[in-house]
Amino acid sequence: MENKDRIIKMLAYNGRVSIVCANTTQLVENARKTHDLSPVVTAAFGRTLTVTAIMAANMKNENDKLTVQIKGNGPLGGMVIVSNNFPKLKGYVQNPIVDLPLKNGKLDVGSAVGKEGYLNAIKDIGLKEPYVGMVPLVSGEIAEDFASYFATSEQTNTAVNLGVLVNQNGVKASGGYIVTPMPDATEDDLFILENRIKEAKPISQMLDENWSLLDIAKDITGDEKVQIIDDSIMPIYECDCSKEKIERGLISLGKEELQDIINTQIKIETVCHFCNKKYTFTKDELEKLLENVK
Numbered sequence: 001m002e003n004k005d006r007i008i009k010m011l012a013y014n015g016r017v018s019i020v021c022a023n024t025t026q027l028v029e030n031a032r033k034t035h036d037l038s039p040v041v042t043a044a045f046g047r048t049l050t051v052t053a054i055m056a057a058n059m060k061n062e063n064d065k066l067t068v069q070i071k072g073n074g075p076l077g078g079m080v081i082v083s084n085n086f087p088k089l090k091g092y093v094q095n096p097i098v099d100l101p102l103k104n105g106k107l108d109v110g111s112a113v114g115k116e117g118y119l120n121a122i123k124d125i126g127l128k129e130p131y132v133g134m135v136p137l138v139s140g141e142i143a144e145d146f147a148s149y150f151a152t153s154e155q156t157n158t159a160v161n162l163g164v165l166v167n168q169n170g171v172k173a174s175g176g177y178i179v180t181p182m183p184d185a186t187e188d189d190l191f192i193l194e195n196r197i198k199e200a201k202p203i204s205q206m207l208d209e210n211w212s213l214l215d216i217a218k219d220i221t222g223d224e225k226v227q228i229i230d231d232s233i234m235p236i237y238e239c240d241c242s243k244e245k246i247e248r249g250l251i252s253l254g255k256e257e258l259q260d261i262i263n264t265q266i267k268i269e270t271v272c273h274f275c276n277k278k279y280t281f282t283k284d285e286l287e288k289l290l291e292n293v294k
Contacts, residue, residue, distance in 0.1 A: 007057050007087075007233040008213045012221040016185040017193065019221060020057070021177040021203075021213040022235070024050045027089065028164055029171040030237040034275055035096045039166045041076055043107045045093050046164035047142040048079055050176040053235040056087035059125060067122040072114030072140050075100075082274075090239045090274040107166065113140035119149050143176070156180055159197055161220075163204030173207035177220065196222045239275035246270055246279045247289055255293045262286050 007022040028046035031037070037045060048070060056066045064085045071078040077094025100108045117137045124130040133153030138144045143162040150158040162176035179197070181190060200206075200220045211219075217226045249270075250258060261268060267282045281289075 003234075005235055006213065006231065007054060007235055008217070008228060009057075009230040009233075010214070010217050011227045011229060012217065012223040012225075013185065013189050014225075015227070016182050016189055017221065017223075018180045018182060019177060019217050019226070020054050021175070021217050022050055022054050023173075023175045023207055023213060024053060024235060025171055025174045025207065027053065027235050027237045028174040031091065032171055034237070035093060037093065038097045038099050040100050040107045040109060040112045041093055041096055041098050042166050042171060043164040044076060044109045044113050044142060045079055045091065046171065046174045047109065047162035047176065048081055049089055049091065049237070050162050050164075050174060051142065051146050051160060051178070052081045052083055052091075053087045053089055054176065054178055055121070056083035056085055056089070057233045057235070059085035059087075059123070061085060061126060063126065065124040067124075069120040069122075070113065070117070070137070070142075070145070071120075072117035072137055074098075074110075074112050074114030074140060076112040076114070080273075087233070087235045088238050088240070089235060090237065092273045109142065110140040113137070113142070115140045119145050121149060121153070150178075150180075159193070161197065161200075161203055163202045163207075165204035165208055173204045175203050175207045175213075177203060177216065179220065192222050193220075196220050239272060239277070241272040241275060241277060243279050246272075246281075250281070250286070250289055251293055255290065258286065258290050258293060262290065 003026040004023050005026045010019045012019055032042045052068045066083045068081045075098045079093050081091035083089040098112050118134055120134045122130050122132050135149045135152045138148045143160045147160045150156045159179040164174040165172040197220050206216050269278055269280045271278050
């Protein structure tokens with residue numbers, strides 16, 4: 001599959017409306033393969049990956065980090081996604097193989113996630129304390145839940161649209177857009193926007209039909225003169241785990257617990273939640289690590 005993944009930041013209506021569009025097809029397919037996700041979980045996780053990528057792309061510095069957690073009362077359980085500002089994303093789902101009947105011919109993401117629970121976004125941008133925004137879930141459909149998050153935690157009236165199209169071979173198309181009126185947006189602007197978004201095709205369908213992100217932006221705003229601000233952002237799904245990081249985690253257990261592991265096990269195997277990679281440590285390796293415990 002050719003990687004067309006991209007996030008494009010644009011302005012419409014002479015700068016009165018911000019619009020960010022994303023194609024995340026390859027990113028979501030890589031996540032699906034990594035965790036062997038069922039179709040409905042692929043849709044839920046893919047939507048969340050997409051909006052997280054868009055949010056992360058707005059962070060300024062390389063060391064900034066965004067963590068998104070969704071925990072609902074549906075069979076999916078919970079999702080965690082972590083991203084830097086690149087954005088390079090990784091994540092995991094509590095129950096990756098949930099299977100539910102279709103609802104009105106579509107994957108029933110709301111029932112998989114659950115309508116009761118919370119959405120939590122943690123932004124670590126180098127301040128003394130990270131910024132934490134938490135809102136109750138509205139529907140479990142993800143887009144509505146994030147629109148509620150932006151309205152409540154960031155005081156922005158934002159339209160969020162997310163979609164993942166899945167077939168028997170995997171992810172056919174995945175993407176999303178976030179539309180945010182600027183303070184000088186007029187009532188007419190908002191009226192036109194609302195109606196255009198309402199009438200637009202699902203974004204996953206537009207991407208599957210090979211619409212460009214610029215054409216999607218023009219369609220949902222009705223503005224033929226949409227201005228591109230940044231088209232260089234290429235989100236990827238990639239874990240940054242390593243044996244060294246796992247070693248640091250084992251050292252942090254402390255002398256007593258590490259000694260107990262050495263006494264009771266010939267070797268240990270740890271699995272990274274984010275990519276399922278396995279790391280094995282022999283007794284000799286563990287004893288060397290014990291020497292580094294203060």
